[in-house]
Amino acid sequence: MTASMSLNHVEAVGLQSRMFGTSIRRYNWVEDKSEANRLYNSSLTTTLASLITCTAACSNAIDCTAATYNNSTKECNCINNTTSFTSQLGNMLWRRKFDGFIFDAQLGWYIRLFVNTSHTHAEAESVCGNHGARLAVLDTSDKLSYVTGLPDYRPDIFCYVGAMDEQSDGLFTWSTGTSVTNWMLDEPNGLHLDEDCVAIFNNYLIDLPCSHSNNFVCEIEYK
Missing domain, CATH: 3.50.4.10 (Hepatocyte Growth Factor)
Known part of the structure; x- marks a missing residue:
């Protein structure tokens, strides 16, 4: 070594x-x-x-x-x-x-924010998968605050996370099955057709189309 x-x-x-x-x-x-x-x-x-x-x-x-x-x-x-x-x-x-992944023991995960590349939601899932990871599940305020506190995080840029409403329109859940909270005021709003994915924006969560190319954040759970 x-x-x-x-x-x-x-x-x-x-x-x-x-x-x-x-x-x-x-x-x-x-x-x-x-x-x-x-x-x-x-x-x-x-x-x-x-x-x-x-x-x-x-x-x-x-x-x-x-x-x-x-x-x-x-x-x-x-x-x-x-x-x-x-x-x-x-x-x-x-x-x-x-x-590029960093470990946080309190939250029990390795996390990586991808800020120099933009992908659709499906492409971002694939990139995470290639690292043995998944799009981040920010199902607590602590996890959301951790990501928005990372040095590379930019509040004015959309950043995909691991939640969708694919099972029932308007009912957003994380890939683990838990419901999405910590929405921005008046979100989710379905402002555009097929806003089935979720991203961080200005330190909160919003819904947006899955076809847009955005930054994203991946996680690996520590077991």
């Missing part, structure tokens, strides 16, 4: 065989400064190492989704969630990314 580092970014190559079949994947580790100075109660391994060695080792840990590293003590912890923690001065959290 190999690794390289810049100030807030670490790249590591390792073997991953849990979710995606045994394959070599290139992981990018991104520092999450919002969760500094925490020791998480979900450590898979604890070692003393350099940051590069730490992230390279955690890339190969089957259940590892993030890592903490303390520049002072050199303590490395490969962790599988960030839901329970105590205070630990100097610890920094590094989240693992691959193929």
